[in-house]
Amino acid sequence: MSLDLILRIGTKLILPFILLFALYVQFHGDYGPGGGFQAGVITSGVVVLLTITFGLEAAQRMAPQAVVQRMIPLGVLIYAGTGVAGLLLGKNFLDYSVLGHDAVHAHELGIFLVEAGVLVTVAGTMTAIFYAFVERGR
Amino acid sequence: MSGWMHHLLVLPVVLPLASGALLLMYNERRPFLKGVINLISTLATLYVAVMLLRLADTSSTGVYLLGNWPAPFGIVLVLDRLSALMLVLTGVLAAASLTFAFARWHTAGAHFHSLFQFLLMGVNGVYLTGDMFNLFVFFEVMLAASYGLVLHGSGPQRIRAGLHYIAVNLTASFLFLIGVSLIYSVTGTLNMADLAVRLPAVTESDRGLVEAGAALLGVAFLVKAGMWPLSFWLLGAYPAAAAPVAAIFAILSKVGIYVLLRLSPLLFGAQAGASAGFGSQVLLIGGLATIAYGMIGVLASQAMARLASYSILVSSGTLLAAIGLSDANLTGSALFYLVSSTLTIAAFFLLIELIERGQSPAADLLAVTAEAFGDEDEDEPEDEVGVALPGTLAILGVCFAGCGMLLAGLPPLSGFIAKFAMLAAVFAPPATGTEGGIALAGWIFTGLLILSGLAALLAMLRVGIRVFWAPVDATVPRVLVVELVPIIFLLLLTLALTVRGGPVMRYMEDTASAVHAPERYIDSVLTAPPVPAPAAQVHR
Amino acid sequence: MEAILAIGIGILSGSGVWLLLRPRTYQVIMGLSLISYAVNLFIFSTGRLRSDAPPVLTSQPGSLADYADPLPQALVLTAIVISFATTALFLVMLLASRGLTGSDHVDGQERR
Numbered sequence: 001m002s003l004d005l006i007l008r009i010g011t012k013l014i015l016p017f018i019l020l021f022a023l024y025v026q027f028h029g030d031y032g033p034g035g036g037f038q039a040g041v042i043t044s045g046v047v048v049l050l051t052i053t054f055g056l057e058a059a060q061r062m063a064p065q066a067v068v069q070r071m072i073p074l075g076v077l078i079y080a081g082t083g084v085a086g087l088l089l090g091k092n093f094l095d096y097s098v099l100g101h102d103a104v105h106a107h108e109l110g111i112f113l114v115e116a117g118v119l120v121t122v123a124g125t126m127t128a129i130f131y132a133f134v135e136r137g138r
Numbered sequence: 139m140s141g142w143m144h145h146l147l148v149l150p151v152v153l154p155l156a157s158g159a160l161l162l163m164y165n166e167r168r169p170f171l172k173g174v175i176n177l178i179s180t181l182a183t184l185y186v187a188v189m190l191l192r193l194a195d196t197s198s199t200g201v202y203l204l205g206n207w208p209a210p211f212g213i214v215l216v217l218d219r220l221s222a223l224m225l226v227l228t229g230v231l232a233a234a235s236l237t238f239a240f241a242r243w244h245t246a247g248a249h250f251h252s253l254f255q256f257l258l259m260g261v262n263g264v265y266l267t268g269d270m271f272n273l274f275v276f277f278e279v280m281l282a283a284s285y286g287l288v289l290h291g292s293g294p295q296r297i298r299a300g301l302h303y304i305a306v307n308l309t310a311s312f313l314f315l316i317g318v319s320l321i322y323s324v325t326g327t328l329n330m331a332d333l334a335v336r337l338p339a340v341t342e343s344d345r346g347l348v349e350a351g352a353a354l355l356g357v358a359f360l361v362k363a364g365m366w367p368l369s370f371w372l373l374g375a376y377p378a379a380a381a382p383v384a385a386i387f388a389i390l391s392k393v394g395i396y397v398l399l400r401l402s403p404l405l406f407g408a409q410a411g412a413s414a415g416f417g418s419q420v421l422l423i424g425g426l427a428t429i430a431y432g433m434i435g436v437l438a439s440q441a442m443a444r445l446a447s448y449s450i451l452v453s454s455g456t457l458l459a460a461i462g463l464s465d466a467n468l469t470g471s472a473l474f475y476l477v478s479s480t481l482t483i484a485a486f487f488l489l490i491e492l493i494e495r496g497q498s499p500a501a502d503l504l505a506v507t508a509e510a511f512g513d514e515d516e517d518e519p520e521d522e523v524g525v526a527l528p529g530t531l532a533i534l535g536v537c538f539a540g541c542g543m544l545l546a547g548l549p550p551l552s553g554f555i556a557k558f559a560m561l562a563a564v565f566a567p568p569a570t571g572t573e574g575g576i577a578l579a580g581w582i583f584t585g586l587l588i589l590s591g592l593a594a595l596l597a598m599l600r601v602g603i604r605v606f607w608a609p610v611d612a613t614v615p616r617v618l619v620v621e622l623v624p625i626i627f628l629l630l631l632t633l634a635l636t637v638r639g640g641p642v643m644r645y646m647e648d649t650a651s652a653v654h655a656p657e658r659y660i661d662s663v664l665t666a667p668p669v670p671a672p673a674a675q676v677h678r
Numbered sequence: 679m680e681a682i683l684a685i686g687i688g689i690l691s692g693s694g695v696w697l698l699l700r701p702r703t704y705q706v707i708m709g710l711s712l713i714s715y716a717v718n719l720f721i722f723s724t725g726r727l728r729s730d731a732p733p734v735l736t737s738q739p740g741s742l743a744d745y746a747d748p749l750p751q752a753l754v755l756t757a758i759v760i761s762f763a764t765t766a767l768f769l770v771m772l773l774a775s776r777g778l779t780g781s782d783h784v785d786g787q788e789r790r
Contacts, residue, residue, distance in 0.1 A: 033734075037755070037759055069162075069165075070163060072159075072162055073159035073160065073161075073162035073163050074159075074163075076155065076156075076158075076159035076162075077156065077159045077160065080152060080155050080156045080159065083152065084152065084156075086205075087145055087148070091206060092145075092148075092202065092203055092204065092205060092206045093145070093148040093152065093202070093204055093205075094204050094205040095205050095206040096205070097206070125763075129766050132770070133769075136773065271753055271756070275756065275760070278760045278764070281764075282763065282764065282767065285764075285767055285771075286767075289771070289774075292774075292778075293778075294778045294779050294786060297771065297774050297775045297778050297779070297786070298775065298779070298785065298786040300771060301703070301771055301772075301775055301784060301786075302784070304764075304767070304768055304771060305698070305706055305710070305768070305784070308710055308761075308764055308768065309698065309710070309713070311760075311761075311764075312713050312714065312717045312761075315717050315720075315721060315757055316717055316720060318753075319720060319721040319724045319750065319753065320724070322724055322749070322750070322753075323724035328749075
């Protein structure tokens with residue numbers, strides 16, 4: 001265990017930056033390349049790195065199975081909820097223009113919410129798939 | 139029309155999506171709660187579908203602009219009689235299979251209820267969407283859920299069949315993508331209505347590309363519909379699937395038929411210029427070959443689930459040939475046949491499980507070949523469900539006879555009316571039968587239709603004798619009322635189709651004439667205004 | 679550039695089809711992946727090959743001819759996501775099949 005000191009400290013140092021990069025990709029996705037899917041994959045990369053360095057138990061302490069399992073439907077519900085919000089406010093399904101005081105801001109907010117839903121679902125799904133494969137070998 | 143009625147159109151997609159996600163929130167230790175949520179959502183979707191059917195029958199095409207983007211740019215959902223009909227049919231099958239699954243199947247594996255809802259979402263989306271790529275997405279949602287469902291209950295038999303099913307359908311999806319992108323690269327649009335407008339204007343040098351794309355798309359749909367020789371996967375997957383899953387899968391092959399029925403008159407109808415009638419010969423010949431193949435299979439199969447799978451092929455073949463003949467009257471009758479045969483096959487799949495539950499291993503010895511196809515009853519959880527109701531065997535027998543009559547097309551049930559109407563349409567005077575070739579095709583179609591009915595009758599009689607009469611010490615299968623109710627419900631529906639044959643047929647004929655004259659569809663989609671207020675978008 | 683792309687797509691899909699027809703599940707999954715790469719490249723190429731052409735409008739829009747067609751790129755993204763998900767699912771199937779039948783043959787048993 002002492003041999004991988006550099007690896008473990010390096011992982012700890014790099015983790016916040018991976019998450020930060022995921023958030024950058026997430027927020028950059030509104031009007032540029034990037035978005036929820038990529039950000040979700042990067043986020044789940046954190047869990048993969050943790051598992052490789054510290055083992056599955058440590059990773060699952062940080063991202064417990066129960067949470068990961070709930071994240072998948074939560075993201076879908078955020079997405080559907082955003083769509084239905086437009087519907088309930090008198091517009092069509094997925095019409096964001098009622099969510100803000102003017103159309104541009106409303107669209108930005110709508111896209112942001114949808115992308116947030118995608119982020120949550122993708123991060124959850126990726127982590128769940130990873131857990132499923134890792135746990136198989138045990 | 140009031141404001142909220144307009145939003146009904148999106149509910150068949152959103153409702154299963156939301157409830158499927160909600161169901162994932164609960165783990166498998168709460169089967170009752172999950173079942174109740176699933177049932178409420180399924181019944182609500184069915185109710186919405188019935189309302190949409192009445193809406194589609196009174197006013198014409200309803201268009202829903204997702205995100206309020208106008209038609210060729212955004213994705214539209216389109217409701218007409220055809221999609222409403224398919225929505226209702228799917229809803230009915232879903233309600234029946236779900237009720238059946240409550241007896242024991244819904245706890246046989248993880249996430250049954252979520253997958254069920256996502257399957258409904260995908261299927262309903264395919265019916266409603268008016269955009270080619272969105273069609274692909276909904277197809278994938280449907281297929282992904284079906285991959286999970288075909289494995290429901292696990293076991294080596296299902297895994298093996300599922301492996302083939304998934305590999306074949308993934309490959310078909312890639313063909314779908316290639317086809318869509320070929321068409322997009324030439325026409326620059328993915329909206330179906332816009333595509334129909336632009337196709338006649340495609341230059342001669344690009345026409346080959348478009349037709350190649352359409353052919354690839356067609357292959358993808360024909361794999362789903364089960365046209366010979368693309369149907370080999372179906373015979374492994376359907377008998378291996380759990381009974382309620384197989385029953386809902388009866389609609390999946392009809393999804394392929396639906397897309398063909400939607401797209402071939404829309405894109406390659408009479409108005410399509412140089413490409414008019416593209417592919418209809420293939421559909422006709424392939425359909426006839428599928429009937430023949432399915433008919434031989436029906437005669438040859440000993441195991442009942444296999445017989446039912448071959449019946450799906452016969453039904454698919456009949457519908458494909460009817461689409462290939464591209465005649466509005468025939469299409470109307472074929473739609474009637476579609477509803478009738480789908481209900482029948484679903485009921486039959488459910489019934490098979492109950493009948494086989496009562497069969498002792500000795501009864502299987504009579505069907506020597508049944509073992510070769512691997513009856514996997516042994517490794518299913520053969521826990522004691524249900525009670526031996528008095529007269530169970532009689533009820534099962536009557537249901538079985540009903541299925542037999544429906545498959546063979548004997549009066550008084552709706553199978554007879556469906557086949558009779560199709561034959562009448564083939565021989566109707568104003569048909570395009572002036573040329574020799576088409577008349578010949580009509581004759582072959584007629585002959586195969588009658589022969590396939592005879593084959594179904596023979597096969598069902600043989601199985602019926604073996605199961606209900608031959609066993610000396612027949613054990614009465616233990617059956618729950620909740621398992622009998624959906625079967626009887628489906629069979630009563632076919633009876634209702636007979637009794638109310640006139641109005642149903644009138645609806646089908648209206649549907650068919652609308653499908654074959656797509657101008658109104660195109661017009662409604664392309665002129666649908668993105669309105670600031672939620673006013674009525676359904677045009678009269 | 680077109681020739682290279684066309685040859686690339688051809689090699690990918692050819693290898694993919696060959697692998698798809700092999701009897702081992704691992705070969706099948708590799709074949710499906712290769713085909714999906716080929717298909718993704720193909721969809722991408724339907725937007726015409728352009729370099730230095732952004733798909734998203736910038737603050738000084740200028741002429742539309744300066745932009746690449748954004749739709750194929752969106753389609754590719756969707757196709758990638760979907761084929762990724764189905765590949766993961768197929769991988770699970772493969773492992774389940776290996777576990778249940780003890781064979782990595784696509785039929786669950788070796789050909790006798």
